[in-house]
Amino acid sequence: MGSLWVYVVRRLLFMIPVFLAVSILTFIVTNAAGNPISIIRFGIRNITPSQLSFLESYYHVNQPLYAQYFYWLSEFVQGNLGQSLVLGGPVSGLIGPWVLTTLELQITALVLSLVIGIPIAVYAAKHRGTVGDVAVTGTAIFGFSMPVFWVGIMLILVFSFYLGWLPPSGAVSAYPPYWWGNQYLDAIAHLILPAAVLTFASIATFVRLIRANMVEVLRQDYILGARASGVPERSVTYKHALKNAITPVVTVVGLTFGLALAGAPATETTFSWPGLGYQFVRAASVLDLPVIIGITMIITIMALVANLITDLSYALLDPRVRLE
Amino acid sequence: MSATSSGGEKRPVAAKGRRRSAGQWAVAWRRFRKNKVGLAGLVLVGFFVLAAVYGLFWAPYPPRSFDCLYQGCTSLPPFVNWAHPFGTERSGIDVYSEILHSIPNDFYVGLGATAISVVIGLVIGALAGYRRGFAAALLLGLTQVFLVIPVLVFILVFARIFILEVAEGFGLSLITIILGIFGWPTIAYIVRGEILRIRELEFIQAEKAIGASSGRIVFRHIVPNVLSSIIVVASLLIAGNILTEVVISFLGFGTPNVSTLGLLLNEGFSSIRATWWVSLFPGLAVVMLVLGFNLLGDGLSDALNPRLRE
Numbered sequence: 001m002g003s004l005w006v007y008v009v010r011r012l013l014f015m016i017p018v019f020l021a022v023s024i025l026t027f028i029v030t031n032a033a034g035n036p037i038s039i040i041r042f043g044i045r046n047i048t049p050s051q052l053s054f055l056e057s058y059y060h061v062n063q064p065l066y067a068q069y070f071y072w073l074s075e076f077v078q079g080n081l082g083q084s085l086v087l088g089g090p091v092s093g094l095i096g097p098w099v100l101t102t103l104e105l106q107i108t109a110l111v112l113s114l115v116i117g118i119p120i121a122v123y124a125a126k127h128r129g130t131v132g133d134v135a136v137t138g139t140a141i142f143g144f145s146m147p148v149f150w151v152g153i154m155l156i157l158v159f160s161f162y163l164g165w166l167p168p169s170g171a172v173s174a175y176p177p178y179w180w181g182n183q184y185l186d187a188i189a190h191l192i193l194p195a196a197v198l199t200f201a202s203i204a205t206f207v208r209l210i211r212a213n214m215v216e217v218l219r220q221d222y223i224l225g226a227r228a229s230g231v232p233e234r235s236v237t238y239k240h241a242l243k244n245a246i247t248p249v250v251t252v253v254g255l256t257f258g259l260a261l262a263g264a265p266a267t268e269t270t271f272s273w274p275g276l277g278y279q280f281v282r283a284a285s286v287l288d289l290p291v292i293i294g295i296t297m298i299i300t301i302m303a304l305v306a307n308l309i310t311d312l313s314y315a316l317l318d319p320r321v322r323l324e
Numbered sequence: 325m326s327a328t329s330s331g332g333e334k335r336p337v338a339a340k341g342r343r344r345s346a347g348q349w350a351v352a353w354r355r356f357r358k359n360k361v362g363l364a365g366l367v368l369v370g371f372f373v374l375a376a377v378y379g380l381f382w383a384p385y386p387p388r389s390f391d392c393l394y395q396g397c398t399s400l401p402p403f404v405n406w407a408h409p410f411g412t413e414r415s416g417i418d419v420y421s422e423i424l425h426s427i428p429n430d431f432y433v434g435l436g437a438t439a440i441s442v443v444i445g446l447v448i449g450a451l452a453g454y455r456r457g458f459a460a461a462l463l464l465g466l467t468q469v470f471l472v473i474p475v476l477v478f479i480l481v482f483a484r485i486f487i488l489e490v491a492e493g494f495g496l497s498l499i500t501i502i503l504g505i506f507g508w509p510t511i512a513y514i515v516r517g518e519i520l521r522i523r524e525l526e527f528i529q530a531e532k533a534i535g536a537s538s539g540r541i542v543f544r545h546i547v548p549n550v551l552s553s554i555i556v557v558a559s560l561l562i563a564g565n566i567l568t569e570v571v572i573s574f575l576g577f578g579t580p581n582v583s584t585l586g587l588l589l590n591e592g593f594s595s596i597r598a599t600w601w602v603s604l605f606p607g608l609a610v611v612m613l614v615l616g617f618n619l620l621g622d623g624l625s626d627a628l629n630p631r632l633r634e
Contacts, residue, residue, distance in 0.1 A: 150610065
């Protein structure tokens with residue numbers, strides 16, 4: 001267990017230079033867009049010289065870029081991400097609910113896609129070359145090739161506009177009438193379409209991978225050995241084969257999830273799902289610089305942590321993997 | 325590896341050199357021709373290449389033409405007026421013509437960005453594979469960082485700030501460069517892995533023992549082996565780059581006056597209730613185009629993967 005902690009600490013230390021590099025890059029790029037004052041001045045009609053000088057000292061715009069960066073960094077370390085230029089209010093307070101909204105959607109989609117995807121992949125691998133397998137792999141590569149948000153648009157057209165069964169946008173209804181009667185069912189009604197779209201997209205990825213691994217594993221001698229010694233087929237498939245086929249997938253699931261924390265900007269925008277991705281797109285279109293930097297950094301940290309958790313669970317699942 | 329030895333058994337020693345390296349690709353092509361999935365991909369990609377050429381020269385209307393605004397043929401549904409088979413958009417853009425104009429542009433982004441990624445990925449991957457010590461560790465670390473961080477967010481920030489604020493007028497080339505710069509890690513990772521793997525194989529050791537120069541080892545043995553993996557990944561990367569371009573333009577972070585499928589989808593979504601066909605047809609075009617490259621990549625990977633050779 002001791003080596004595990006050393007590994008975790010080393011990985012956490014490794015994150016620091018990554019975080020710094022990403023933050024410097026983001027800082028420089030966002031600075032190329034102009035300084036915050038020129039952006040908020042659109043919203044202020046007659047700015048007095050004293051107001052202007054206050055803003056200048058608040059944003060440190062008269063100081064060199066590296067000094068501005070260190071001001072930002074020291075604030076960031078203290079948990080202060082600055083004020084949103086557009087929404088008015090501290091970014092750190094705004095981001096929390098956005099993260100939760102994104103997680104609500106992404107975790108639902110992840111769980112659903114694994115629950116549905118694994119049996120499908122196992123079926124396809126066991127019936128390799130049959131009509132069923134061709135149908136599954138064909139659908140998977142189709143799903144893999146579709147712009148996820150476009151699937152969303154098509155579902156909105158059919159289920160919201162044409163059939164009128166489900167709400168086309170938002171995470172909840174702001175005021176009554178609620179979908180399906182009460183607030184809880186209302187939230188579920190809003191969740192169905194975006195979650196279905198993301199589930200479909202990740203099922204496509206997972207099925208392709210798990211099927212490919214499963215096909216390789218099923219060919220191996222120990223599977224033949226298990227069958228020869230009379231182990232029931234169900235147990236061969238799910239205990240002997242699947243366990244080995246699925247460990248490499250853990251990495252992909254982790255990477256996918258880490259990247260999904262960015263909130264699938266296009267999908268969230270399509271459904272106006274008020275998560276990180278949607279808010280990021282909104283902030284980027286109006287150049288709300290503190291929000292852009294804040295979301296980028298939070299997403300980076302979350303992705304790094306998700307990756308660490310993935311590597312750890314990988315080592316726990318596969319005893320052959322040693323952490324170095 | 326089996327390709328380099330398979331030809332030698334039949335052929336006499338004199339014909340060895342040239343025939344063998346041609347043999348690898350001939351075998352791959354023979355395998356590819358039997359692969360229905362790969363052929364389907366090739367047909368789809370070929371269809372879109374033709375469509376791109378057709379769109380460049382013979383599209384019925386000029387790109388981003390708003391003529392219909394003056395002629396009163398805006399928001400026409402599809403299959404009603406055969407002058408506008410896929411209908412027209414709210415501001416009069418002909419959907420069919422606009423898709424034809426978009427395809428060459430999407431090809432440009434997809435292929436251009438992939439070419440940039442392959443060059444960067446090859447250099448970084450090769451350095452990380454050959455060198456040992458700090459430089460290799462640094463390059464490997466850089467690659468891993470790029471694989472872990474949510475790249476799309478950075479691409480969007482870059483696209484938003486460079487295309488719309490800093491360097492207007494560069495148009496699609498800027499998106500292409502941004503996508504290329506962010507796309508190399510997969511290639512670098514694979515190149516590094518392949519080089520590390522091949523470097524230790526017996527036939528390389530044998531070559532070294534015979535006294536082959538390192539140039540010969542790199543260009544006759546390592547490059548062809550790495551190339552087959554790169555071709556597969558590149559064809560999948562083209563698909564990915566086209567999808568990312570569609571996302572960028574759909575979110576309104578692309579170039580507003582160059583026809584792309586994503587831009588058309590953006591315009592379609594803004595009037596989704598009134599004109600659903602503006603979302604449907606360009607979307608189908610994206611799916612078919614990306615599907616073509618994905619199928620092609622799958623077929624190539626079956627044809628080039630030495631592990632699957634019977």
